[in-house]
Amino acid sequence: MDTNQTEAYVRFNEVQKSYDGEELVIKNLNLDIDRGEFLTMLGPSGSGKTTCLMMLAGFEPATHGEIFLGNRPINAVPPHKRGIGMVFQNYALFPHMTVNENLSFPLQVRRMGKSEIASRVKKVLNMVRLGSFGNRRPAQLSGGQQQRVALARALAMEPRLMLFDEPTSALDPEMIGEVLDAMRELAKEGMTMVIVTHEMGFAREVADRIIFIHKGEIAEQGTPEQLFDSPQHERTQSFLARVLKH
Numbered sequence: 116m117d118t119n120q121t122e123a124y125v126r127f128n129e130v131q132k133s134y135d136g137e138e139l140v141i142k143n144l145n146l147d148i149d150r151g152e153f154l155t156m157l158g159p160s161g162s163g164k165t166t167c168l169m170m171l172a173g174f175e176p177a178t179h180g181e182i183f184l185g186n187r188p189i190n191a192v193p194p195h196k197r198g199i200g201m202v203f204q205n206y207a208l209f210p211h212m213t214v215n216e217n218l219s220f221p222l223q224v225r226r227m228g229k230s231e232i233a234s235r236v237k238k239v240l241n242m243v244r245l246g247s248f249g250n251r252r253p254a255q256l257s258g259g260q261q262q263r264v265a266l267a268r269a270l271a272m273e274p275r276l277m278l279f280d281e282p283t284s285a286l287d288p289e290m291i292g293e294v295l296d297a298m299r300e301l302a303k304e305g306m307t308m309v310i311v312t313h314e315m316g317f318a319r320e321v322a323d324r325i326i327f328i329h330k331g332e333i334a335e336q337g338t339p340e341q342l343f344d345s346p347q348h349e350r351t352q353s354f355l356a357r358v359l360k361h
Contacts, residue, residue: 123147123183124307125171125276130180132166132331140166142331144180151305155318157342158328159354164311167328168278171309172201184276200269201278204285206261208253208268214240215249218268239267243297259290263297270301277301279310315359319343327351 125148132141141163148154156164169175171182173194181188189197208217218236227235240246243263253261262282269277279298283291295317302308302321312318318325319339326336327348335348346352 122149124150124152124185125309126181126183127167127171128181128183130170130177130182132163132170132175133178139178140331141170141177144331144333146326146333148307148309151307153302153307153321153323154309155322155325155339156309156311156328157313157318157325157354158334162328163331164328165280168201168280168309168311171276172199172278173197174201198272198275199278200272200274200276201280202262202266202269202282204281206253206258206265206285208261208264210253213250213252214245214256214264217253217264218271221268222271235271235273236267239270242270242300243267244293257290258286259293262286262290262294266294266297275307277306277308279308279312281311281313283312283314313358315343315355327354329354 127144127146130141130144131139133139144167156167158164166175170177173189173192177190182190184197184199209220212220215236218239219232222232222235236249237246240249243266245260245263245267248256248260253264256264266282282298283294286294291314295314298308298310299321322339324336325339325342327334327342327350329350335342335346335351342351343355346355
């Protein structure tokens, strides 16, 4: 067996993705992610970043190749059995439920006991600093608070891996910081995390490694210092020059 495969926590092995047999959205992706690593994906819209997350989470099948988690192939494993949490742009909270009920519901579906559910809900709400907000409904929360509830809901499943797809893109600027703070805390605790974001300052501060994806391929990867201070690929250079102006 390949030694690297036993070391990588997540592995994309020659993964391709196309929709309806059309042009490949992801082209022969080979990517290893270490346990505890904070990996950030950058790239222009339509480059395939979200598709990578969706395949890893199990919401989209790979057209070709194999994805491994903890050295186990997971292509045929349904999303709810992968042990992966995902936070989307849209909070997707049930408006008629309280915060506690939103967090409890997926645990009830898995037939967890009431005391265990209550304990987990309390724990994760404290993790995202919303311990006193359990009886509020989503409409009574700011956008930043709603996104932190969505994060807490994912954490309540005790995932082995967390994925974030532009978690702050729908937020007002003043609300972005509180969501990023919650993610910083997760990073400090050693959670393995993959994030798609346009928050360049956050990526530079927190990421262990950044990969730049262009047209379904990894054009360049390295530490934040390498990517931001001396990008080698002309596509990376032009992308960063454009986004860092804003």
